Amino acid sequence: MNIEFLGKLHPFMVHFPIGIIPIIVFFHLITYYKKDLIKPEGYFYLWCLASISALLTIGFGWINLNYAGAPISPKEDLHESLGYFVAFLCVVNLVLWKLILQEKKLKNAYYISVATLVISLSYGGHLGAELTHGSLNPFDFFSTPNHKTHSTTPPTITQPSKITKPTVSFKENIEPILQEYCYDCHSDKKQKGRLRLDTYEFILAGGKNGKVVISKNAQKSELFGRIILPEDDEDVMPSKGDLLNNSQIELIKNWINQGAKNN
């Protein structure tokens, strides 16, 4: 079993907390009207289940981010933070309920914590769904033209390219580019973004946000994503000085898509 597989368990595991937490809320609501639907200890075990599944979910999510090359976007940052927060609140609720069972007067704190959890879970889950399925804004439905019948432009067919791209060499083609444009901030001198680009191993290790090169997938690789940004974008790399020219960008793209080898 490889580690990327564990990362793929994240979207599966996430259904457990998403299922269990509304059940807990639902039982609380029912109990409010019809006493003793389930025994108070029952909530303790439900919170155990919620906590364990939430902790597993963030564990798998973490693997997904750091090893399986999930896409990098600001939405993902927020999704990640909300995930940790949700797992944390599950454990908080578990502890609070245990204390309530021991006659501690903490019901208000508990209910506030549960409400915060439900909000964070809903929004975090929504962002997660957007990451896997694309935008889920219900209003997009109205703005996306669904009727293509009036279109006059013939569909463009992408010809599979017969010319195989020449193999890009890391040492001959890539290293000199990085040296010229990136070493000022990403080498033994400085490690901006906790990233070093002065050896192959450092490049693969990535920076403060994890991997920057996803082998065979330039589009998902932060190292490529940053160099193709427009000049006035605050995330563009290099953040100072000249940007790379098109043929240099093309080389980096092909190098990654050819497997980012140390060749």
Ligand code: HEC
């Ligand atoms: C003048 C300094 C400077 C130069 C030159 C520079 N960078 Fe950066 N880089 C930064 C800073 C500062 C950050 C951290 C802030 C950020 O993430 O935008 C960063 C972050 C990054 C990150 C994100 C790391 C992470 O894990 O968050 C990548 C990828 C990156 N740089 C790639 C490059 C590449 C590729 C080059 C050369 C083409 C380059 N940088 C040149 C300053 C620089």
